[in-house]
Amino acid sequence: MVRGKTQIKRIENSTSRQVTFSKRRKGLLKKAFELSVLCDAEVALIIFSPSGKLFEFSSSSAASTIERYRKSIKNLRPSKRMDVEHLQSETDLHTPHFEEEVANLRKKIELLEETKRKFLGDGLDSSSIDELEQIEHQLEKSLSIIRSRKILFSCEQINQLKEEEKILRRENAELREKYEERQLELSIGQQFLSLEQGKEVETQLFIGLPDS
Incomplete structure (x- = not known):
């Protein structure tokens, strides 16, 4: 996907402007560091954010680089x-x-x-009456949105619990079926064992007088 060309103008949205400032500031500081290391150049970079926060980078000392710049200006x-x-x-x-x-x-x-x-x-x-009414209206609107979100979240939880209940019921039915099959196998096994024991008893029978 080809990225569109960014127009170089002030970003109106404050959030997008702050995000762009943060990304480009990091990239600029990185480039300044790479320039100082790769080319052995003396680099000083000073940035003030829109809120007035200072960001800087210097390969040696920002103050000495600025002083060197001032001296160089005089000799131009x-x-x-x-x-x-x-x-x-x-x-x-x-x-x-x-x-x-x-x-x-x-x-x-x-x-x-x-x-x-x-x-x-x-x-x-x-605050005046009108301002208080506006605040009250805004709070009621916010509460309505919060309640709607809460109801939606509760419905999602209920549906999730119902799905979990279906899964548990299905697993329980499978376990009951396996249990009944196992009981049937045990019952058949016991019957077979009883038949085998009956045959053994029959083979021990004999005809004639018992030994004295």
Whole structure:
């Protein structure tokens, strides 16, 4: 199966974005390590997650590599220095966008945390009647879903127990049939043994006077 080409743009779904970040971060750190070992290169990699968590890799020391980079920038030719400064200026232009995105994410997280506390029964003093009714409606909806799932789970368990009962009944019938066959074999064996003993008694009979 051929994989489709991934569009290089921001992933809107937060869960998919986090999963993609985790996978690509691991791959990037692995590639940086391989580059440093295979090519004997000095590599420093710094990553900040959307939540602000720091991830880094350095073949020697990140601080010394950054200091070496700063010294190298000073010794660059004017043309190369302009390219680097242009790249830094473009990064600075995108910084406000990232800060705005981080601020929006923080607001969403705070809103979710507040909603979670209200669902748990905390922080309801400042809520209005409409908000309380919405929370109540949402809780009733959640309870309905939970009850439906519970009923479905109970029905599945009952069906499973019925199937196990059928299996046990079938095994019990097979065991009873084997037991009856065994009893019949034992009965026939006893009858045969009785006949054999009768023949032995008959062979011991004789005609004539007994010995004195």
